[in-house]
Amino acid sequence: MNHDARTNATAALRIIPREQHVISRKNISKAALRVLYRLNEAGYQAYLVGGAVRDLLLGGHPKDFDVATNATPEEVKKLFRNSRLIGRRFRLAHVVYGPEIIEVATFRGTGEEDASAGDRHIVDGRIVRDNVWGSIEEDAIRRDFRVNALYYDISDFSVRDYVGGMQDVENRVLHLIGDPATRYREDPVRMLRAVRLAAKLNFRIDAAASAPFAELGPLLADAAPARLFDESLKLFLAGHGLKSFHMLEQTGLLKFMFPATARALKRGDKALRALIEQGLANTDARLAEGKSVTPAFLFAVLLWGEVRDLAHTWITKGMESTAAWDRAAAQVVAEQCQRVAIPRRFTLTMEEIWALQPRFEQVQRKRVFRLMTHPRFRAAFDFLLLRAAESPAINELGQWWAHAQQLPHETLAAALAGVPQGSVAEPAAAAAKPRKRRRRKPAGKSGHKSDSV
Template sequence: MNPEARTFPTPALTVIPRERHVISRKNISKAALRVLYRLHDAGYDAFLVGGAVRDLLLGGHPKDFDVATNATPDEVKKLFRNCRLIGRRFRLAHVVFGPEIIEVATFRGTGEEEGGDGDRHIVDGLIVRDNVWGTIEEDAVRRDFRVNALYYDISDFSVRDYVGGMQDLEQRVLHLIGDPATRYREDPVRMLRAARLAAKLGFTIDPRAAAPFEELGPLLTESSPARLFDESLKLFLAGHGLKSFRMLEQCGLLKFMFPATARALRRGDQALRSLIEQGLANTDARIAEGKSVTPAFLFAVLLWGEVRDLAHAWMAKGVDGNEAWARAAAHVVGEQCQRVAIPRRFTLTMEEIWSLQPRFEQIQRKRVFRLMAHPRFRAAFDFLLLRGAESPALRELGQWWAHAQQLPQEVLAAALPASGGKTGADAAATAAPPRKRRRRRKSGHKPDSA
């Protein structure tokens, strides 16, 4: 037997019949049901698995549905004309129904049996390729957390539990399957997944699963930056960003993903913490309301403290303001992208949001209207409002710009100095746009009676 197989626990099946669980087919996407039934009708085992089963059992409404089967990827492709095979590290079948994709995975094995179909390659404990097919029992113990190893059987609508996932759902705790240190070395991103799931579900992380974080957290710096970008979107742009941020800090993992953010917060800047947490809370609220969000704004929030401090340090040394902000942005973005590969289209927006902040202090007529016409004005203005926690002056400045946007252009222009004058909140107070006064009816005047 392959030595790797001995790291997995022995599965013990518990079957929860239809009448003892809450999963209903009406809450499963029609596309997923079509895949499940076609596999079943063709003689293959077919199960809904993973997060969808977990969330359905918790009363949620999952957006993604994954299927596990004993059919190989090539056999799945023969059943579905709308199927494409993807992945080298993990071979998968994607069955496409318009905008919806149902991911179909063949049961993974715990070790390569003699004459087995597939290949598995491990380097220094890290799985670099894993296409060894196995049984459903092997597949269950190969999954990450016990709550993600529950299988909904389309043949009789029961739920199969091989590792104690139902108990964890009831106790609201995350247990890793197998030895935590070994499983994290296989895939360090599992540490981030633990923090994300705990935040999303409101679960606690089993102390044994959390114990290796400090020692093995540095392995995250060796993970693919592109993959960590995808993980950061799941952490911060799935509706539970604030909880995820707090969980990353609590677990000691933030410094491995966002070192600049962790450094700035260690300096004890409570205004920065307020800005970050409010920015995440606002993003969560927008997602809950079905509004659009952009990663650029959120990354600008997370990295602001280091950018601001570096820019001020360079200006204190006599560097021109525009040059100081440009240098600071380039330095922080360059370091961050070595950890998390933020695409250029987002880093450009981040740099514009940061560079526009000093321009809000320039309260002169041409500069105000030029800034308002900037394509990133709205994002930069929202960022300015978040910065209100930094000082009363910034709060006043944000209020001035909020009021200025509500005025007719000619009224605002008349209230602004043409050039020169003060900058910042003092200028905002001096050039405060006049408020419209209501006409008061003369006392004693009554309208004619009809």
């Protein structure tokens, strides 16, 4: 970090003794405590640092525990046989205890950008490698947000605050350390991190920290697409996806991450907004219940509006329906993957979910049973239910398919016996026909249920 970035990034050390904070060792992982104690006993400084300290102060239960020390990575490696050194951009040690990994980082220094000593490399303001060691004071002002620069001292159980992080925890606000524009140029992903932390912690972003978003948002295009995929999972699949989405919109960053989503919403499609918000709310609810979620479904939700609109445009121009949907999906996925590198295993599922949507309107007997046995039927059906706000016909169609899955195989077959095998029916009419047929004909023998669910 240069001198400009450190402007306003210094503060008098404030030590919060054990009796004045809520952090208890019983809430710290045993593995992290073992690392802290061993480093301390070997004569090194050792602190719990970052998100774990912040979350413990807020009464949370951190999953990850990071340690900062004045021991070099090589010294940590000598001290812990169960450790390995990783990283080129930021060299650090991973100490492994069964399934748990404690990340141990050496205090980072604030050496000048052109310093020949140390291992720091900066390109166009972005730090691409940084292995200059320093003091704990330097390490504190090198961190991104004040709330992430708090240190829990294992030697006396106090919390050390060098930049005003404790006050920000109390005020529930996010301030960047140093000049915001400089810090974002060093690493543009910090803008997304600000949004994610604010959503997760229910904090507000300080006005000075959010002011550069409009000007510097385009720098996200320079970030590695694979890294942005990881960031998108943290934004949307960590239990606070709906709030993260709203904050991305409010801060103007959505268009830099998901341009197709931003374009579709800008057209004022209330049904699309309802679909996205309900999809994110459902995902948050599933995570809160400990249920599994898939990125494929969520990305299918976020990109649906553009895919649907493109497919309908090409169909009205005379393109065959299946070809139009395939082309729309391919175009939207290709554009999105230039920004966020969604793995192929997920984009294939997304394309299948989209391609099955028009097939729900085909309620002829053979097509219904063929669709019910499709491997992606359940995901595609859940997606159809999210589309209920698009029109009364789509809403009714979703209700019909929900009812159809509850019927015994032979009862459903009898209900569908009279539906024409011709072209795609209008959704509302198609949804009504099976119910009328079922009232006229006897239910028949009780058969096995469809294996669609």
